[in-house]
Amino acid sequence: MDNREILILAIESSCDETAAAVVRNGREVLSNIIYSQIDLHTVYGGVVPEIASRKHIEKINQVIGQALKEAGTALGELSAIAVTYGPGLVGALLVGVSAAKAISFASGIPLVGVHHIEGHISANYIENQDLEPPFLCLVVSGGHTHLVGVKDYGDYRIIGRTRDDAAGEAYDKVARAIGLGYPGGPAIDRLAREGDPEAISFPRARVAESAYDFSFSGLKSAVLNYLNSCRMKGIEINAADVAASFQKAVVDVLVGHSMEAVRQYGYDRLAIAGGVASNSSLRDAFREACKEKKIAFYHPSPIFCTDNAAMIGTAAYYEYQRGVRHGWDLNAVPGLRLGERV
Ligand code: KG4
Ligand code: ZN
Numbered sequence: 001m002d003n004r005e006i007l008i009l010a011i012e013s014s015c016d017e018t019a020a021a022v023v024r025n026g027r028e029v030l031s032n033i034i035y036s037q038i039d040l041h042t043v044y045g046g047v048v049p050e051i052a053s054r055k056h057i058e059k060i061n062q063v064i065g066q067a068l069k070e071a072g073t074a075l076g077e078l079s080a081i082a083v084t085y086g087p088g089l090v091g092a093l094l095v096g097v098s099a100a101k102a103i104s105f106a107s108g109i110p111l112v113g114v115h116h117i118e119g120h121i122s123a124n125y126i127e128n129q130d131l132e133p134p135f136l137c138l139v140v141s142g143g144h145t146h147l148v149g150v151k152d153y154g155d156y157r158i159i160g161r162t163r164d165d166a167a168g169e170a171y172d173k174v175a176r177a178i179g180l181g182y183p184g185g186p187a188i189d190r191l192a193r194e195g196d197p198e199a200i201s202f203p204r205a206r207v208a209e210s211a212y213d214f215s216f217s218g219l220k221s222a223v224l225n226y227l228n229s230c231r232m233k234g235i236e237i238n239a240a241d242v243a244a245s246f247q248k249a250v251v252d253v254l255v256g257h258s259m260e261a262v263r264q265y266g267y268d269r270l271a272i273a274g275g276v277a278s279n280s281s282l283r284d285a286f287r288e289a290c291k292e293k294k295i296a297f298y299h300p301s302p303i304f305c306t307d308n309a310a311m312i313g314t315a316a317y318y319e320y321q322r323g324v325r326h327g328w329d330l331n332a333v334p335g336l337r338l339g340e341r342v
Contacts, residue, residue, distance in 0.1 A: 014088025160212025
């Protein structure tokens with residue numbers, strides 16, 4: 001076992017955040033720089049891939065420089081350069097991958113490619129020093145909804161996944177329909193606090209053959225139909241009630257499936273990850289359900305829930321310790337599957 005300090009520079013550019021971080025020994029974040037492009041995409045109501053790629057190119061060197069400076073780390077002290085190489089937008093991923101490869105090539109420092117979702121899961125290690133596998137993790141983001149058994153570091157078993165929309169995607173689409181901007185998750189989270197979650201009865205979809213899979217497109221359609229029928233009948237829409245009732249339906253399903261999986265698979269720890277994991281109502285519901293069932297509950301702070309590079313540095317540390325090194329032929333893999341190693 002290597003007793004040296006392991007300092008990792010991590011880079012993340014899979015969607016609309018250009019991010020770099022320096023992480024020491026896996027769980028200590030020395031810097032965490034995030035340049036969010038959200039304002040640029042808001043006017044279009046969602047992420048425009050071409051704009052995202054161009055902005056990543058403009059920002060990446062600056063963000064990496066700032067991460068090293070804030071951490072007080074010189075390139076020569078690094079043990080590895082880590083980078084998200086999938087899944088995500090191909091043009092966006094390529095910017096981070098190219099930057100990481102260039103630094104690795106010029107400095108001779110080893111390159112470690114990281115799976116974006118493994119990064120989200122690993123965000124839980126940063127503020128929970130006691131957390132170790134095995135545990136169950138619900139990953140809920142703009143592009144993914146996965147129920148994952150974390151058997152060991154780097155060893156995952158997918159227990160459930162969405163059949164259509166991701167949870168965050170449903171939030172964003174419903175937010176748009178009720179006139180809230182992008183990203184819709186935080187806006188619905190806020191507005192729902194003023195609404196009645198029991199006001200409107202929206203469906204809680206079950207996927208027939210699989211108890212742990214999710215489906216959110218029916219719920220999204222139900223909200224759209226409700227809004228249309230109100231408009232046609234001239235009934236005034238209470239947006240806060242719609243937000244609260246929609247959110248309740250999402251939270252019920254996410255918590256219900258997760259608690260069932262915890263029981264069925266015999267886990268005693270449950271973590272949540274991804275942008276939607278910063279949702280206050282989801283956290284409250286999990287806290288309560290886990291307390292009742294005597295399950296330890298973990299979640300990252302909001303800054304480590306949405307896309308960031310610190311989580312990539314943490315995931316990379318465990319990959320690095322297992323001997324994973326990538327060559328300079330590392331490529332972006334937009335459809336990279338969880339647990340897949342290419
Ligand atoms: O993990 P993330 O930053 O990017 C992906 O990997 O997709 O997640 C972004 C998603 C967006 O859909 C956003 O609306 C949602 O996370 N989100 C939230 C909240 N904050 C962000 N959804 C619900 N409640 C929130 N507070
Ligand atoms: Zn993400």
